Amino acid sequence: MAYHDDLLAQALQLIHVTPPSQLTLRRAVSAAYYAVFHYLIAEATSNWNNVPLRAALARAYDHGTMKASSSRILDPKKFPYSGQDPTVVTNLRFVAQTFSQLQEDRHFADYNLTEDLSPAEALTQVKSAEKIFNTWPAIRGEQISQAYLVSLLVKRF
């Protein structure tokens, strides 16, 4: 399995640990975010023909840029996607919104110990990551999806 698949599997495994603990819940959310992070980067770099250099290219991706790009396409004024299949647009925006959300969730899970992460919160977050893995294959061939992947790398797209 690819690394991102392993991370998602780990997140799902951790979310089912009984009884749950802050350790298992927080590690599950963190793994879920990184699963999506590496999945999207793998999808983007798969367009690079020189296969041995894809991993090096992947190092260029930045969390902040990826989040900004993901948030940007949620604004219909800036990205109306006129003439596009509404289902594709909805799915693409789901991926973008969920990526942005998961990054924020990971930030909480890894750094904020002032309040507990609840099992239901962690479950919704991990399952949303899983849904990205189920949603993306249906839209990866669309030009707007490929443009989104490029935007993840570019600060001002």
Added chain:
Amino acid sequence: MPNASNSGARKRTSVRSSRSKVRSAAQKGAGLSALRSGQFTRSNRRRDNIIVQVPTGYVNQAQLGEIIAHAAQHLGPEVVHVAYSLGPDSTDEPSLFFRIVLADAYIREDTITDLTGRITAALFDAVRPLENWGLRPYFNFRSKSEQDRRPDPKWM
């Protein structure tokens, strides 16, 4: 009706919804407060103004509260309570944080993603946080029993 837990604001507005499962933006000390443009941090919050200013413009919390309260009325029996707050996200971008309490009976692993997706879409479409408010939206969910067991003011 929703509750804006923008700490520090002291003024209260008259915006209230008759619904029992959510509280208005005016309650819980939300009122309308101000943040200086480009300095959207907790330490820079002004406590007694009536407008929230974010780098992309002003946020009228009363108006925002009304919109969220109206949207919350149509979320269905799964939703026990909707709270929200304004503040910077982890990258210091002005953001709108929804905290949604769900009835325990509806939290099932096989359906939770569809449920939260539906709620997220409904609030997103009603509020249009980016295009109308310049705020990045975030949605978090927990169960009623979790909130009862460990009450968190941010979720009330």
